[in-house]
Amino acid sequence: MLFRDELPPRTGPWASRFDSEESLVQAEDALRAAALATHDLSPVLPFEAVYGPFMNCAGKATAFAIDPREPYGPDGEVNYVRADFLTLGLLYGVYRPAEGTGPAGPVDEGDLWNTTVYPYPGGVLDPTTVPLAELGLDVPGVDRRFVHFCAAALGVEAVDDLGELRDTFDAAWPDYREVIRAGLLHVVRNRPLSVDRWYQLTYVRFPDQQDLTAYLAQVYAYLFDGFDAMPPAPQ
Template sequence: MTMRDELPPRTGPWATRFDSEEAMVQADDALREAALKNHDLSPILPFEAVYGEGEGCLGKATAITIDPRRPYNADGEINYVYADFSTRGLLYGVYRPAEETEGMADEGAADQDGPTDDADLWNTTLYPYPGGYEEFDPVTVPLADLGLDVPGVDRRFVHFCAGILGVEAVDDLGMLRQTFDLAWPDYQDTIRAGLKHLVANQPMTVDQWFDLTYVQFPGQRELRAYLAQVYAYLFEDFDAMPVAPQ
């Protein structure tokens, strides 16, 4: 099984970090709560939902990038810019079911299929990211704008694409595969329906996919083939982990 440490490093347009352990723990607590409540392995929350509005979002995280408008200063040095998380920030959590969930242990409770408490979720990655720039906001973008307003697909599939198939976690898909069948049945159904729709109908262009995931594909054919492989990997026991372009 291909793992992240066997692949070249992958980076998005922003380098980000939490500014304190306290801010990271707050984010993890809120994202885990959202994951369990909504049956969502890759919840995404706006900063203000966790830290409060305006100044409450300051000092929680840092994001830095090279200014695309003026990459170099007059002296030839790289011109870095910092994101303003008080304007718009997003918190991404990517989780996977633990090897034995509480719901599985209690075989008599059919309504407990899938993770039911914190111990049932293992964290794959957790990170802050700026929002409100030119890309799609996975929390607010209408499903219709992505061609995803179809039966069986909901906001969780947008989160799956932006989080699990996004630049920060796409190379960790092998970790999810190990216990994906222990996820909530309704979540699996949503991901199955969404992937089938993307492969069959190709509603998203490669530019839209990049705006949502920061993963660039050379063309529509390559994107479709990759998503078909993701479907086969998660639902049809395809052996090799699909690897997105660098």
């Protein structure tokens, strides 16, 4: 089984961090509560839902990226831009059932292990609000939780930690497992998500549709069919 420390370092378009222990704890508390309330191992919340409206989101997190319009200045130094978390900031949580969790799934905080929690600026697609129909996911058995799974668990900051989820995935809520099963089968069989859409959702770039479909088929096999090797996403 592959783990993050066995893979090359992965970088997304943004380097982000919480600005204080307090803002991290607030985010983790809210995401964990959302996970338990909605049976979602990969909850995503807007900043405002956790910290309050507009200026309340200031000073909670920082993110930098290389300016895509002008990556380098006249002197050859890298130009960086700072994210605007006041306009749209998102909080991602990736959890897994704790060992010993019962067949009904996690029922309290002790039944959830944290894999990662991180802030990220909003992009072209907001996984908390984008209509399922816009992604081709408005089909029976699939709901918002599958979008969160793709954006968070298979997103650039956590995709290399998929191996941590598999060991106890059988202890996830049965309804959650069925949503993920239905979603993966749908995207493999019907290919509703283009590689560009996938990148907008996850910030993981695939070279073509065939590679994306093959990867998602391997994720399905890894989580549901006992496939031994964790499928690595492209760097």
